[in-house]
Amino acid sequence: METTNEISKKEVENQINDLFKLLLKKTGLSKKDVIEHATREFIANNINMVTSVERKKFRQLVF
């Protein structure tokens, strides 16, 4: 049974989402901007895991 002291996962997720929206509004960024930034950073930090053979598949990209 859930008590008032227990953390509701759903409620935390909602609050994180609301906080995210609030910060997007304050910074003037869009969700797409943040996702693009995180994606680019993730790729740059892990690019050494992609082999030269795999890289050839991505003809439009410069590694």
Added chain:
Amino acid sequence: MSENLSYHLYIDTNVLINYFTGQTDDVNCLNFLFKRTEKLYTSTLALVQMVTQLQNKTSKRKPFKKEKIFECLDFIRQKITILEVSEDDVFYFKKKTFVGNDIEDFIHYSISKKISCGKIITNDTGHFLNFVGIEALEPYKYLALKKKK
């Protein structure tokens, strides 16, 4: 994960020009970066391009006088590490497939790769879209993503 390359930032020509011509986003971004520990880089190519632009008049401003341009160059030298453009940078398209239309930005990319810049601060992010190892961010976006208010 490998080393976080975000620590090295390459500053593009247009940001330098906008800084000295007083564009708010560029001024705020560079002033913020000057107080931080990120290593800032630009290049002799960017400086020559900047000088060319500053000494020409535009519809919005008069040309900079030479003394003023010398001051700008001295200021950059104090604040930002200046990288040399080599023949290899100019002919980088011989080594890497050049996709896109902006040859000049391809050269900037080659220069920035030499010291593993993780980000380039530029107002023309579109020209850097297909470069995987570097993230191009506009000054206002960089500030919004990094600034702790």
